[in-house]
Amino acid sequence: MKSKITEKQARLIIFIIVLPVALMLAYKLSSLAGKKSVSASQFVDLQQGAISHPGYRRAHAKGICISGVFESNGALSELSEASVLRTGQFPFVGRFSIAGNDPSAPDLNAPVRSLALSIQQSDDLSSQWRSAMNTPPVMAVGTPDEFYEQLLALAPDPETNQRDPNKIKAFFASHPQSKDFLEWKQTYTPANSFAGEIYNSINAFYLVNQSGTKQAVRWQAVPSKLQGDIPVMQASDPDALQQQLTTMLQNQAIQFDLLFTLASEEDDVSDPTVLWPSTRQVINAGKISIDGSQAQKGGACEHLNFDPLILPQGLEATADPILRARSAAYAESYRRRAKEVLIGEYK
Amino acid sequence: MNSRKPIKYYPARSRLLHWSMAVLIISMLLIGLSMVESLAVWQPLALSLHKSFGALLLLMVIIRLVNKYLTERPKLPKKLSKLKVMAAKLTHFALYAAMLLMPLSGWLMQSADGRTVSVFGLFNLPHLVDANIKTYAFFREFHALMAWLLIITIVTHVLAALYHGLVRQDRVLASMLYSKKPK
Numbered sequence A: 001m002k003s004k005i006t007e008k009q010a011r012l013i014i015f016i017i018v019l020p021v022a023l024m025l026a027y028k029l030s031s032l033a034g035k036k037s038v039s040a041s042q043f044v045d046l047q048q049g050a051i052s053h054p055g056y057r058r059a060h061a062k063g064i065c066i067s068g069v070f071e072s073n074g075a076l077s078e079l080s081e082a083s084v085l086r087t088g089q090f091p092f093v094g095r096f097s098i099a100g101n102d103p104s105a106p107d108l109n110a111p112v113r114s115l116a117l118s119i120q121q122s123d124d125l126s127s128q129w130r131s132a133m134n135t136p137p138v139m140a141v142g143t144p145d146e147f148y149e150q151l152l153a154l155a156p157d158p159e160t161n162q163r164d165p166n167k168i169k170a171f172f173a174s175h176p177q178s179k180d181f182l183e184w185k186q187t188y189t190p191a192n193s194f195a196g197e198i199y200n201s202i203n204a205f206y207l208v209n210q211s212g213t214k215q216a217v218r219w220q221a222v223p224s225k226l227q228g229d230i231p232v233m234q235a236s237d238p239d240a241l242q243q244q245l246t247t248m249l250q251n252q253a254i255q256f257d258l259l260f261t262l263a264s265e266e267d268d269v270s271d272p273t274v275l276w277p278s279t280r281q282v283i284n285a286g287k288i289s290i291d292g293s294q295a296q297k298g299g300a301c302e303h304l305n306f307d308p309l310i311l312p313q314g315l316e317a318t319a320d321p322i323l324r325a326r327s328a329a330y331a332e333s334y335r336r337r338a339k340e341v342l343i344g345e346y347k
Numbered sequence B: 001m002n003s004r005k006p007i008k009y010y011p012a013r014s015r016l017l018h019w020s021m022a023v024l025i026i027s028m029l030l031i032g033l034s035m036v037e038s039l040a041v042w043q044p045l046a047l048s049l050h051k052s053f054g055a056l057l058l059l060m061v062i063i064r065l066v067n068k069y070l071t072e073r074p075k076l077p078k079k080l081s082k083l084k085v086m087a088a089k090l091t092h093f094a095l096y097a098a099m100l101l102m103p104l105s106g107w108l109m110q111s112a113d114g115r116t117v118s119v120f121g122l123f124n125l126p127h128l129v130d131a132n133i134k135t136y137a138f139f140r141e142f143h144a145l146m147a148w149l150l151i152i153t154i155v156t157h158v159l160a161a162l163y164h165g166l167v168r169q170d171r172v173l174a175s176m177l178y179s180k181k182p183k
Helices: A007-032 A040-048 A144-154 A165-173 A176-187 A240-251 A321-342 B012-035 B043-070 B082-112 B133-168 B172-177
Strands: A063-072 A088-098 A113-121 A124-134 A205-208 A214-223 A254-262 A282-295 A315-317
Touching: A007 B133, A040 A144, A040 A321, A063 A113, A063 A240, A088 A240, A124 A214, A144 A165, A144 A321, A240 A254, A240 A282, A321 B043, A321 B133, B012 B043, B012 B082, B012 B133, B012 B172, B043 B082, B082 B133, B133 B172
Parallel strands: none
Antiparallel strands: A063 A088, A063 A282, A088 A113, A113 A124, A205 A214, A205 A315, A214 A254, A254 A282
16 A cells, blocks of 8 residues: 655654653653752742842841951861961951841841851952851751741731741641750840840851861851940831941941861761750850941942852861752842842842 | 765764763753752752863863864755755854853853852862952853753754654764764
8 A cells, every 4th residue: 555655754743743742751750750849949939028129138138248357366277278267367248137038127126147257368269268157056947848847837927917826836846856946045035236146157067177187067156245335226226236336346346256166976967956065175266356337238248148158178068958058049049139230120 | 095085974073072062061951950949968069060060061162163173074965955954054053152151151150259160179260250249140140041042952953863863864863973874
């Protein structure tokens, strides 16, 4: 029987049918495979909330830039080959901030305060160490998916603007790993200035020396004794903490000791929910000396992304899932606000 | 060996460059698209490998361009329509443009972000531009857009190759697969 189409045409028809079917099957199979984790976009969408503030950070949107010098005493120079941990003076750009996505939120209402630093050796960008520290010493949960759930539980009802205490209680009850966090929260009272808080790395990192030996650590910035008085804040001033900081810096430098706690073999360094025992060895690596502040708008910290995974040789991330997720989440927020600045939406 | 006879198959070095870069580029696209959304523990490592391989691919495409200039290429079948010939030339041009613009835009993006890129831990890439958020935003979006254009171009290229190989059954696909006529 003579066929009505040529062999070549037959091949073309098969090609046009088989290929799309195969691709559609592959796509369907890939979307069925496994439960999907929270993505960077989903996470930042949640932090961003319903009202967007173009050009601003999606988390810790409100802040003030600071500048100063890290006076490193070299105590860690045998544990780490990072140049900024050798003896010396290393300038930094930094930022004090409060939690939340609103760049004009009242300072005194925020539950978390933060200190971020970008320290480097003179003009050497490869020596740069960025750190983003917070007032809590530990996380309530140890994975990005669980942290997402925590944020959902803590989110106020969009209509009433009130948090749901039952939802929050249920969350913590179903996540017993939040024990250390809750204990801290019960005893914590906010300091009466940015300068008076202890700021924690929360996540553990590795100090790595020239031989490649790794030592896991957490660090914290602990306030040094202030020379002068702490100006009283007006409770009604939405910028109370920032105003106070600016006033204080006119009269004195604000200093913190940078303390490193060394993990022992027993500590699970990938778990950011567990507080390490107070018996752990602590090494003072030097003084963070803040000598000036600038408003965020137009300030040196304005367009910086304090990604805690921007690390020099001599510092490395541990396998902490929260730490590993911070970079991607920060990058998504940064991408959005950078684009908004480019297209002129940032006011 | 008659050196005046036109070649029908790409020499081994061209085929090696083509296939090794094809595998690397497709991996880079898949990893690139997934890593920017991922909050998984492996993400920072994937990101750092992505940057290192990007630098390697930039070097490879330069080598490839030199090779292309110095190498005689198999001719397209005479009976191919002018439209198809133009489509082929356009697709190949787009591929080369993307192979250059992707790593370059990535590098510029990193420089504009003030980040130091270490290539497989061996050396750092020089900073091409000063840190600037607008420059970063431009190259970040450019890199993403270019990635999608590259995906579309690759799909077109692959479909065309399969069309030549399976439907037309001419020498085109064979010229990049074999060194001589297979038995």
